[in-house]
Amino acid sequence: MSTERIIQAADLTFIFNALRSVNQDISTVSAQVNSVGAEVSDTRSNLARLEEAFLKFVAADLRAKELALAETRQIKVRQKLETDFGYYAEVRRQATGILQAADVNVVRAETIKAATEGLMLSAPRYWLAPALVALAAWFSDQKDLSRRALTEALRRDDEKTSLFFALIARRAGRANACRTWLDRYFAMQDPKLLDRQSVVLVDALAGGIFGGEVRLQCTRRIESWIEELSLQAGFIDAQRQQWKDGLLIKLPGTDHAATYSHLKRFSPTWNNLNLSLRQAELHEAILNHFTGIFDGPLTPARNVEVAVDNLLDSLVKNFDDEELPLRREDRLNQLIIEQAGNRQAAESLQALEVKALDEQVSFTQLLTNAAMTPELSHATRATQRYATALSRTWIREAHDDLTTSFRAHVPTNVALLIEGWNGDTSKGDNEAELLPSLGQYLDAERDRVLATFKLSAIHWFSVVFGVLMLLFSISGGWIAALVGAFSLGWFFIQKNKIDKTRAQLKEAAAKKKEQCEQALKATLAELVEWRRDLARRDARAEAVTQFIDSISPDQYVLASHDNARRVIPTA
Amino acid sequence: MIRKLLTPGTTTATLLTTAPKTALIISQAQIDARLRLQRSSAYLEAIRKLDAGGHTRNRQAVDALVDAIRAEFPEIAIDSLPVGIVAKCYLGEPYEVHSLDRLGNIITHYKRHEAMPPMLEKGRVLAGNPYYEFVEVYTDKIIAVTPRGDTSIVKD
DSSP states (O other): OHHHHHHHHSOOHHHHHHHHHHHHHHHHHHHHHHHHHHHHHHHHHHHHHHHHHHHHHHHHHHHHHHHHHHHHHHHHHHHHHHHHHHHHHHHHHHHHHHHHHHHHTOSOHHHHHHHHHHHHHHOTTOTHHHHHHHHHHHHTTOHHHHHHHHHHHHHHOHHHHHHHHHHHHHHTTOHHHHHHHHHHHHHTOBTTBEETTHHHHHHHHHTTOSOHHHHHHHHHHHHHHHHHHHTSTTHHHHHHHHHHHHHHTTOOOOOGGGTTHHHHHHOTTHHHHHHHHHHHHHHHHHHHHHHHHHSSOOOOOSSHHHHHHHHHHHHHHHOOGGGHHHHHHHHHHHHHHHTTTOHHHHHHHHHHHGGGGOSEEOHHHHHHHHHHOHHHHTOOHHHHHHHHHHTHHHHHHHHHHHHHHHHHTSOSSEEEEETTEEEEESSSOOHHHHHHHHHHHHHHHHHHHHHTSSOOHHHHHHHHHHHHHHHHHHHHOHHHHHHHHHHHHHHHHHHHHHHHHHHHHHHHHHHHHHHHHHHHHHHHHHHHHHHHHHHHHHTHHHHHHHHHHTOOGGGGSOOOTTTSOOOOOOO | OOOOSSOTTOOGGGGTOOSOTTSOBOOHHHHHHHHHSOOOHHHHHHHHGGGGSOOTTOHHHHHHHHHHHHHHOTTBOGGGSOSEEEEEOOSOTTEEEEEEETTTTEEEEEETTOOOOHHHHTTHHHHTSTTOSEEEEOSSEEEEEOTTOOEEEEEO
């Protein structure tokens, strides 16, 4: 009785109001938490964008600094080259000048002699200076001086001097002298370790400088070099490897992510797919390189004097080992500038080129360098043709092996990863099988999330409590009825809220499913296109094979200047 | 006039294979050079018959195939011969490739996604490539053979 009185006396309106207010506050806080969640998600994506932009900025800044440094270093290196080896340039300029002056007989022998002796004094270690003194003495018929100067030139650099005089003897039309000098030059050569200037000899042969017996002597020597090298164990393997490396210089660095954006986004296999496509592109690059070498007429020099002068220029300009370290540094700086400050790319390019700048190479490496990196090995187009033709069997085998290796590594199964769903496809033709699998995964994912939004024990308790209180109110008065009504009311509010959230989640999940299905379809379509693209590019390998098969070495030696008919116009 | 160093149809490998045909060659370089030579049409024909069906249980046919391999490389010791041959299967879907396992003397047809023995599996991708007739699988390399008998080698 006393308890009933206390309940009747208590005013619960305040508690109900407070509870309602708490409920409203919870709803407000819940909405605020949701909005904070959305903002956090926004902030996170902004932060990711900022990080990306920052990393890009750092990379760009590094590249800009490397670029500026490379430009400064290049100026320094070139200055050093000028200071240390500048006087070489003076000597070089005079070499062909003296020959041409003697041709037209416009300079007095004394002047030439005085000039060369001056050079001798200013270039104390350079082989070309005494060689020019010997040449001047030869013109002025001073046998003794010529002999002494020649001895000194041979002492300084026997090989270059021998080649130099072989070419000069050829220029003067002295076949015997030319043969003797060439004999001397050949006697010093080891086909496993040739000096880089030997490319000048191949240039001379391919350019048709040598006639008759000398030409035969050269081709025989080249054949014997190849035979000698072939006897070495593992030579053929080394050739193939050398040519594989040579061909790989042409591997394009294209990133196909823009064309295949869905594959890039949704396939963990993308890097391999991109690599395979780049490798297949190599065939076209190789074909272009070789057709570039063989297409179009060669423009032979007007006469043997001009041809030899060009070779002499090349011999005296390009192959001085003392300058090599500085030249290498200069080349690296040049590559960094060309690669817009990307030092890593420049270094890897230089690593591929480095063999072409080696001091000593094997004869076949010389051929590879001449064919693949003519700008570094200073080979003429005629030499490129000749070198390619001589090496065609190795090129063919290297290309075949490369092609097969590329084909063996083309991904057969392509993995797919879309919003946590994993699948795989081979040709992109199993859409009918993958779509339901993706749908099932996303449905299961949605159900898993929905399962967390359902009526819990406390909700059902509130229903039972509410009903009990209503029943109790029959005998217990209006307060129990109010508590019961409040409890049931709270239940319905909660249920409504949960239903709404579930409906929203279902809608979002349906939207996500549709987007994911679109993404899957687009990815599969891109894969079909990728396979077509790959097949199209890969088919060019056959064209390369046919092109290499069509080359034969004896087609690619220019006719000798001796056989050329010269027509002299009459005045 | 320049002498042709490498006339069409010959390969640099011939420079190394001076030993008589029946004598066994031992050096790895010589074996590689020999294996790179073009395959004979008789050998290609024998391998093509792999697909004629019915070989799986026909011991005689399997033996004939193994003999064809031995006859193709008489100068190569048995341990340097291919451990198996993998080729495209023309039985139709779901069959993808078939293989001759020389050691087990057995021909097996494999369906798409069906696992092959690990050693033979490495020839599967190339066997499915239209440019190659079949693939010889060795312990240290695979050799893809074109319908003309030309070879190319991929080392492991």
